[in-house]
Amino acid sequence: ILNVEQSPQSLHVQEGDSTNFTCSFPSSNFYALHWYRWETAKSPEALFVMTLNGDEKKKGRISATLNTKEGYSYLYIKGSQPEDSATYLCAPNAGNMLTFGGGTRLMVKP
Amino acid sequence: EAQVTQNPRYLITVTGKKLTVTCSQNMNHEYMSWYRQDPGLGLRQIYYSMNVEVTDKGDVPEGYKVSRKEKRNFPLILESPSPNQTSLYFCASRRTGANQPQHFGDGTRLSIL
Numbered sequence: 001i002l003n004v005e006q007s008p009q010s011l012h013v014q015e016g017d018s019t020n021f022t023c024s025f026p027s028s029n030f031y032a033l034h035w036y037r038w039e040t041a042k043s044p045e046a047l048f049v050m051t052l053n054g055d056e057k058k059k060g061r062i063s064a065t066l067n068t069k070e071g072y073s074y075l076y077i078k079g080s081q082p083e084d085s086a087t088y089l090c091a092p093n094a095g096n097m098l099t100f101g102g103g104t105r106l107m108v109k110p
Numbered sequence: 111e112a113q114v115t116q117n118p119r120y121l122i123t124v125t126g127k128k129l130t131v132t133c134s135q136n137m138n139h140e141y142m143s144w145y146r147q148d149p150g151l152g153l154r155q156i157y158y159s160m161n162v163e164v165t166d167k168g169d170v171p172e173g174y175k176v177s178r179k180e181k182r183n184f185p186l187i188l189e190s191p192s193p194n195q196t197s198l199y200f201c202a203s204r205r206t207g208a209n210q211p212q213h214f215g216d217g218t219r220l221s222i223l
Contacts (some may be wrong), residue, residue: 043200098212100145102151
């Protein structure tokens with residue numbers, strides 16, 4: 001079982017603040033790194049899938065970077081809004097399975 | 111509408127009474143999987159299937175069975191449920207390829223008394 005760590009576990013920010021989270025994973029046998037957004041009472045939704053070292057992806061105010069050599073990925077949210085409140089999950093794919101981290105729970109106060 | 115459908119959404123049952131949670135996807139995805147989510151433990155993979163008639167154990171397969179007789183369906187079977195299988199279960203599907211995002215169902219909350 002891969003050791004996937006996400007930090008911080010939870011985060012409270014004010015509307016308009018920019019924030020970032022970290023996902024650390026073993027760099028060996030790496031195929032892809034997934035980020036999912038999981039709102040309360042809903043199911044996880046895919047944000048990004050990154051495969052190459054140095055990959056950067058962006059969707060609106062949310063972006064992510066990937067360092068496969070050192071085994072980490074950052075997720076950035078610019079100008080957080082209350083609707084960004086959710087748990088953000090990362091999951092490396094090192095074969096046929098995804099191994100999810102424990103998630104970062106983001107709460108954005110209006 | 112492209113979707114993954116799980117049934118039932120909620121179930122309360124008793125120890126030892128066999129149950130099946132169905133999962134169906136309409137996206138012609140080859141890969142399907144089951145996860146359980148428990149507080150403090152995150153999403154853990156139970157079983158997955160790369161294609162019809164091909165299934166493999168995930169990280170926590172004990173007490174579960176699966177089958178993949180058709181491409182669209184991937185039922186999760188609890189032959190003799192126990193209280194430690196009380197959890198929130200998600201089915202997911204994707205196309206072949208590690209870089210393909212997973213599409214999740216809405217979840218099934220099981221309570222085993």
